[in-house]
Amino acid sequence: MKTVFTVMAFGLIGASSYAQLAEPKQVVVLHAARLLDVATGTVTTPGEILVRGDRIVEVGMKVARPDGAEVIDLGDETLMPGLIDAHVHLFLHPGDEDLQTVEESVPKRTLIAASAAKADLMAGFTAERDMGTEGAGSADSAVRDAINSGMIPGPRMRVSGNAISITGGHEDAIGFNPEQKVMSNATYADSADDLVRVIREELKGGADFIKIYETGKDSDSGGKFHTPYQYTTAQLEAAISETARQGTHVAVHATGEPGTGYAVAAGVVSVDHAYQLSDATMAAMKVRGIYAVPTFTITEYFADHASTPEGAVRERKLQAIHAEEFKKQLAAGVPMAVGSDVGPFPHGTQARELELMVQYGMAPLAVLQADVLNGAKLLGWDAEIGQLKAGYFADIIAVPGNPMKDIAVTKSVKFVMKGGVIYLR
Ligand SMILES: [Zn+2]
Known part of the structure; x- marks a missing residue:
């Protein structure tokens, strides 16, 4: 295996080479066993794809x-659509999240994000939704745009800018000397008016959609999961109406009731984490x-x-509660998308999420469909x-x-093409 893009793009070459790399090969036939x-679960043997420029021309x-x-024979492999991770943090790396916000400059964090984007792409994730820069403002727009222009390798990105939370809420800088102005990982909004103002700033800064923290610090007592809500349904409705006015939407971090129910009633596009959902939700x-x-x-x-x-x-207790709730959610027909929350754990390792969803009761094909079909819908790209x-x-x-047959093979991606450009072979 050789990492085509790494060798070419990160060697000692000039900027013009980036543009050259971004040019997809004209006509390629991919052949594999x-x-x-994924839509039907049909396996074609062998399988071939004709690619012209950045698009698929024929499959069979x-x-x-x-x-x-050019015919590329990939041997005993399975061709499939690029994976989609609907919940990533390019600007985070393993280690204390709060300290990353406080200690690392935005330029440094942006370089870290560029390297994370590359790691995710090389692991087969060709599209992602970034769920918050965690204190790095709108710098995710720059990373997205650099990827789109072919300047750096990375997935197609939908980005949220900095996520929004209440004062003293989830991702606020709590536990520091109050006299110190310690940066929060989130942008504050404490009312419906605040939400509208902050949303306008985020979208002006280049965000594709808005991420709101709807639930706060999680706890459990006597084996029961608890989490306080942060915004009322009416406040979330004000936020969603502003995003709708500008042609986009809101996704929430929401771990449990009543916040999950408030978010769904207001009309968010996704409930991320979703440890606990009521029957009505x-x-x-x-x-x-x-x-x-x-x-x-x-x-x-x-x-x-x-x-x-x-x-x-x-x-582990939280995971066990969530795994049981996940089974209920599947039985209730809750639509699922695949998002790993990668960043606090190493980028490029997040195909583990597909494996865990299978482990907790979802059929492998259903997980793959949740990943590529639902993921594409959630990112607003299902026609492409x-x-x-x-x-x-x-x-x-x-x-x-x-x-x-074995979902774990998604952790060993051998070939990656995005928009007709080969990044890994
Ligand atoms: Zn997250």
């Missing part, structure tokens, strides 16, 4: 070979097509890397990505073996 149509067992087409999510994004990997990582044994026990179809962007990966 198998091709998976044997596609046309126009004059000058689950029913409403099914009817309104609101996605739950479970983010299991982060809890597992926090349990495995807890600084105290009590911390590890707490995280998430499927191997003529006219779609050539966002294609290859994995060893069949992911419907």
Whole structure:
């Protein structure tokens, strides 16, 4: 395996080479032992894809070979659509999140984000939704734009700017000397008017959508999960109406009731984390097509890397509660998207999320559909990505073996093409 982009783009070459790299190869035929149509679960043997420029032209067992087409034989692998991570933090890396905000400059964090974007792409994630820069303002827009212009390698990005929270709420800088003006990881909004003003600033700064923290510090007592809500339904409605006015939407961090219910009633597009949803909330999510994004990997990582044994026990208990609730959510028909919350754990390792969703009761094909089909819808790109179809962007990966038989193969992506450009082969 060689990392094509790394060798070429990060060697000692001039800026003109970036532009050259961003030019997709003209005509390519990808050939592999198998091709998976995630929408139907059909495996074609062998599988071929004809790519012209940045788009897919033909998909099948044997596609046309126009004059000058380069045929790439990927051997005993399975071609499938590029993976989508609907919950990432490019600006975070393992270690204390609050301290990253306080200690690291935005230029430094932006370089870290660029390197995270590359790691995610190389792991097969060709599209992502960034759920907050955690104190780095609108710097995610610059990363997204640099990727789009071919300056740096990375997934297609939908970015939220800095997430919004109440004073003293989730992701605020709590526990410091109040006399010190310590930066919060979130942008403050304490009323409906505040939300509208902050949303206008975020969208002016280049955000594609808005992320709001709807629930605060989680706790459990006597095995019961508790989390306070942060905004009322009416406040969230004001936020959503402002985003709708500007042609976009709101996604929330919401771990449990009543906040999850308030967010769904107001009409958010996704409830991220969703440890606990009432029957009424689950029913409403099914009817309104609101996605739950479970983010299991982060809890597992926090349990495995807890600084105290009590911390590890707490995280494992939370994961166990969430896994049981997830089964209820599946039974209730809650639409699912796949989001890992990568950043606090290492970028490029987040295909573990698909494995955990299977482990907690979802069929492998359903997980793949949640990832690429629902993920594409949630990102607003379902007419262009998430499927191997003529006219779609050539966002294609290859994995060893069949992911419907062993979802773990998504952790060993061998080939990555995004928009017709090969990044890993
Ligand atoms: Zn997150």
